[in-house]
Amino acid sequence: MQSLEDELDTARQLAVADLADAIESIGFECTRCGACCTADGEDDHTATVFPDEVRDLQQTTTTDDERDWRDIARPMPYGLAESENGDLEGETFEWALQTDGCGDCVFYEEDEAGHGACIAHDDRPLICQTYPFSVALAGTSQPMGEAVESVALEAQREAGEAGDEEGIVRAHECEGLGRDISRDDAEELARALKERAVRELEEAIAVRDRYRPADPGPGEVVVHDSEGAKRMDGTPLED
Numbered sequence: 001m002q003s004l005e006d007e008l009d010t011a012r013q014l015a016v017a018d019l020a021d022a023i024e025s026i027g028f029e030c031t032r033c034g035a036c037c038t039a040d041g042e043d044d045h046t047a048t049v050f051p052d053e054v055r056d057l058q059q060t061t062t063t064d065d066e067r068d069w070r071d072i073a074r075p076m077p078y079g080l081a082e083s084e085n086g087d088l089e090g091e092t093f094e095w096a097l098q099t100d101g102c103g104d105c106v107f108y109e110e111d112e113a114g115h116g117a118c119i120a121h122d123d124r125p126l127i128c129q130t131y132p133f134s135v136a137l138a139g140t141s142q143p144m145g146e147a148v149e150s151v152a153l154e155a156q157r158e159a160g161e162a163g164d165e166e167g168i169v170r171a172h173e174c175e176g177l178g179r180d181i182s183r184d185d186a187e188e189l190a191r192a193l194k195e196r197a198v199r200e201l202e203e204a205i206a207v208r209d210r211y212r213p214a215d216p217g218p219g220e221v222v223v224h225d226s227e228g229a230k231r232m233d234g235t236p237l238e239d
């Protein structure tokens with residue numbers, strides 16, 4: 001099995017042009033359906049956000065007032081237990097974009113005609129910039145929705161490393177898949193996809209190296225991110 005460091009080397013060596021080829025071959029155009037920003041049936045919207053992205057979103061120019069950390073992010077719920085009073089408790093290793101009372105991303109708003117939009121579009125996290133694509137390396141995260149398509153990079157095929165069934169570029173459920181995409185848009189998406197894969201692996205390595213069991217008490221949550229252990233409001237645990 002590859003170490004996270006090996007996977008990070010692989011991610012850093014990904015050629016943007018090859019990723020763009022794969023994206024072009026799958027095809028994508030956002031239909032603005034809002035499915036990737038809203039609750040999925042009974043499940044709240046769940047998308048990973050990095051600590052520095054939370055800080056950028058706190059200062060997003062779409063609002064006059066700086067938002068609190070908890071207005072932007074919540075502990076990733078996976079691995080947390082439910083306490084007796086229904087609150088989550090335990091340790092987790094990522095932040096997720098905060099959700100509203102309907103389980104939708106807090107930055108998703110619909111106008112009266114029902115057209116949805118991201119009010120933080122210019123500051124939206126890498127996972128949003130790259131939806132519905134992901135890079136299949138150990139240590140990278142997969143967005144909501146099953147992978148429905150997978151494409152090997154030209155270099156993988158030439159090296160006889162993979163057919164499309166285990167291709168490195170994955171596409172997840174989305175009604176915009178299969179639509180024509182311009183080369184410029186495919187390359188922009190490819191650049192963000194590579195940046196996201198590198199960032200996810202850098203974060204995973206930092207979390208692994210910094211992790212010390214925090215032993216949270218009943219009703220407490222500790223988030224171990226790449227900057228250390230934090231409380232739910234984003235403040236360091238050791239303060």
Ligand code: SF4
Nearest residue numbers: 037105107108118128
């Ligand atoms: S930040 Fe914007 S693009 Fe990302 S899930 Fe929320 S509304 Fe959608």
